[in-house]
Amino acid sequence: MSLAGSQQKVFLRLLSALRPHWQRDANLPARIQSLFAASRAIGSRDRRLHRELIYTTLRFLPWIEPLLDTDPARAAQVTAWLAADLPATRAYRAATCGDWPACPPAVAAKAAQLGADAAALLPAWIGRHCAEAAVAPNLDALHTRASLWLRLQTPDTARVLDEFTANGWTSRCAEILPSALELLAEADVTKTKAWADGLLEVQDLGSQLILESAGVASRGRWLDACAGAGGKTLQLAALLGPSGHVDAHDIRPTALRELEARARRAGLGNIAILAAPATGVYDGVLVDAPCSGSGTWRRAPHLKWTTSAGQVTQAAEKQLALLAQFAARVRPGGQLVYATCSLSRFENEEAVTAFLAAHPDFDLEAPARDFGAIRRSAGLAILPAPHNTDGFFVASLRRR
Ligand SMILES: C[S@@+](CC[C@H](N)C(=O)[O-])C[C@H]1O[C@@H](n2cnc3c(N)ncnc32)[C@H](O)[C@@H]1O
Numbered sequence: 006m007s008l009a010g011s012q013q014k015v016f017l018r019l020l021s022a023l024r025p026h027w028q029r030d031a032n033l034p035a036r037i038q039s040l041f042a043a044s045r046a047i048g049s050r051d052r053r054l055h056r057e058l059i060y061t062t063l064r065f066l067p068w069i070e071p072l073l074d075t076d077p078a079r080a081a082q083v084t085a086w087l088a089a090d091l092p093a094t095r096a097y098r099a100a101t102c103g104d105w106p107a108c109p110p111a112v113a114a115k116a117a118q119l120g121a122d123a124a125a126l127l128p129a130w131i132g133r134h135c136a137e138a139a140v141a142p143n144l145d146a147l148h149t150r151a152s153l154w155l156r157l158q159t160p161d162t163a164r165v166l167d168e169f170t171a172n173g174w175t176s177r178c179a180e181i182l183p184s185a186l187e188l189l190a191e192a193d194v195t196k197t198k199a200w201a202d203g204l205l206e207v208q209d210l211g212s213q214l215i216l217e218s219a220g221v222a223s224r225g226r227w228l229d230a231c232a233g234a235g236g237k238t239l240q241l242a243a244l245l246g247p248s249g250h251v252d253a254h255d256i257r258p259t260a261l262r263e264l265e266a267r268a269r270r271a272g273l274g275n276i277a278i279l280a281a282p283a284t285g286v287y288d289g290v291l292v293d294a295p296c297s298g299s300g301t302w303r304r305a306p307h308l309k310w311t312t313s314a315g316q317v318t319q320a321a322e323k324q325l326a327l328l329a330q331f332a333a334r335v336r337p338g339g340q341l342v343y344a345t346c347s348l349s350r351f352e353n354e355e356a357v358t359a360f361l362a363a364h365p366d367f368d369l370e371a372p373a374r375d376f377g378a379i380r381r382s383a384g385l386a387i388l389p390a391p392h393n394t395d396g397f398f399v400a401s402l403r404r405r
Contacts, residue, residue, distance in 0.1 A: 009100030012051065013081045016058050019044070020073065020080075027063060033307040053093035053191065057150070061088040063306040064148050067125035068116075083119065089150040091191055112144050130314035131299070134349035137379070137388055138299075138396070146389035147396075151304040154179075154394070155186045155194065156208040156240060158271050162186075165199045172197070181376050181392060182217060185210045203270040208236045211300070211387045211394030212346070215293075216240055218385055219342045219401040220373025225288030228279075229253045230331040235264030235276075237293055237344075242273045252287070254279040282330075289340040292331050294324040300346040300396025303389065321351045328360045332367065332404075341367065341402040343384070346395060350381070353398035357383035361402070370401040 006014075022040055027033055037059060041052055061084050062069050068087075072080035085101035086108050088094050109115055116123040124139070126148060132139040138147065155176075157165060162178070165186070169176055174190035186205070194200050194207065216237060221227075223246045229238045232253035242251045253276055255261050261278050268276045297317045298308050328343055335341045343360075345352050361367060361383065372378075372385050379386040384400030 007100065009097050012054065012097055013078070013101065015044075015047065015051070016055055016081060016084075017073075017077050019055055019059060020062060023059065024070075024073070027066070027307055028310045031308065031311045033063075033311070034305065050093055053091070054097055057088050057091060057094050058084050060150070060306060063310075064303070065126065066306075066310060068119060068121045087115065093191065110145060110149070111141060112148050113141065126309075128309055128312070128314075130317075131348065134299075134314075134317065134351060135386070135388075135396075137386075138348045142390035143388050143396075146393065147302050149303055151209075151395065152393050153188045153194070154208060154210040154213070155188060155205045156213050157184045157186060157205055158239070158243060159204040161204070165204050168197055168199050179210050179392065182210065182213060185213050187393070201270070203272050206236070206239055206267065206271070208240065209395045210392055211389070211397045212236060213240065214376050214378070214387055214392075214394070215344045215397055215399045216244060216291075216342070218372045218374050218376060218378070218387075218399055219340070220370075221245065221289065221340070221342075224249050226250045227252070227289040227291065228283050228287045228331070228334050229291045229293070230283070230334070231255055231291075231293045231295065231327065232261065232264055233257070233293070234260045235267050237291060238264055238276060239267055239271055239273060241291060242268070242276050243271075245275065247275060249275055251276045252279045252283055253277070254281075254283055283334050285334070286336040287334055287339060288336060289342065290331050290335050291342045291344070292328055293344045294327050294352075296320050296324065296345040296347040296352050297349060298346055299348040300387075300389070300398075302396075304395060317347075317349050317351055320347070321349075321356050324352055324356045325359055328356065329363070332360070332364060332402075335367075335404045337366075337404050339404050340370075341404065342399065343402065344397060344399045346397050348386075348388070348396045348398075353386065354381040354383040354400070357400045357402070366405050367402045368405065370403050372399075372401065 082102050085098045112123045137143050176186050176188045179185040221244050232238045232255045238253045297312050297320050387397040389396050
């Protein structure tokens with residue numbers, strides 16, 4: 006059997022193992038990891054190939070899943086055709102669908118080529134939650150492999166770029182935010198000296214725009230109420246500068262331990278971990294709320310199939326409760342920044358509108374910069390297409 010033939014066999018075997026779970030396991034990426042860990046015979050290069058093929062399957066599931074029953078070889082061909090052209094996929098794609106016309110970037114053109122239904126690629130409810138997500142260009146962006154964005158933690162960009170160049174990696178700075186760098190190579194930045202020295206962190210450009218758009222002042226004491234592993238905590242601490250301070254809290258102690266290590270690597274001495282919820286008042290509070298994660302669908306495509314409209318509504322209730330809880334920690338005149346990685350208006354502007362109705366001592370603030378994002382009734386929707394990012398929402402409120 007040819008190399009591509011045996012790779013196709015392994016790919017179909019991996020899909021069979023995942024298939025019972027991909028419509029119901031919100032933690033599917035962990036399952037994929039375990040599957041690779043248990044499949045020792047798959048080498049690291051083939052792992053990159055299979056990871057890309059699996060994520061392509063999840064992105065285009067309604068087009069591929071029915072073929073698994075009727076014509077598995079065709080399912081594998083369609084997946085190879087839809088997969089990104091990467092060093093890890095190139096030879097396999099050439100051997101599997103090399104005689105097909107080039108795969109077009111637009112979802113509508115892909116659907117036309119395959120005689121498939123573009124609308125089936127998203128859950129039916131998304132159009133009511135975010136009309137722009139269901140059509141081009143955001144529909145196309147949501148069905149593209151996510152880029153690797155870095156946030157530079159040094160003004161000395163050349164020091165980072167020199168190492169990338171020496172590794173043969175290309176990258177580009179975001180025009181809208183020069184401290185954000187897109188790595189165009191398939192590479193593990195955590196193996197670089199620049200990463201070990203704290204000169205960079207992995208953070209999606211859209212996520213970086215949240216605090217930039219909120220116009221955080223370069224001073225003051227802040228609470229990062231849902232800090233997780235601290236992507237935004239580190240950025241906030243850098244924006245506040247040495248005279249500022251961030252107390253970081255989360256209900257997940259493991260995430261906070263990771264945050265601590267990242268802060269150490271970045272050399273940031275102005276972050277403290279709060280094991281218990283904060284009790285004091287702050288100049289600013291960031292509520293980066295847990296959400297449906299619909300803004301991350303290109304990175305976590307299984308969530309399209311595991312998230313129901315009812316779960317989005319439940320998430321919105323929790324977000325409102327967290328906003329109310331942590332708003333109490335904002336001093337009069339202080340800032341409250343609310344963010345999600347959701348596309349849904351129910352988790353975004355409608356949550357903010359409901360909060361404002363119940364808290365007349367808070368006012369909505371205009372964004373300091375909008376980066377061309379969509380101004381909603383109560384906040385800014387950062388959609389995937391304009392700057393090749395995940396989708397986010399941010400609203401800045403001020404306590405009277
Ligand atoms: C969107 S994630 C935060 C991401 C993080 N801020 C970053 O930039 O990487 C939401 C976080 O909220 C946390 N969370 C959920 N319920 C919470 C609560 N009641 N209090 C504090 N944090 C909570 C979750 O553990 C999760 O880490």
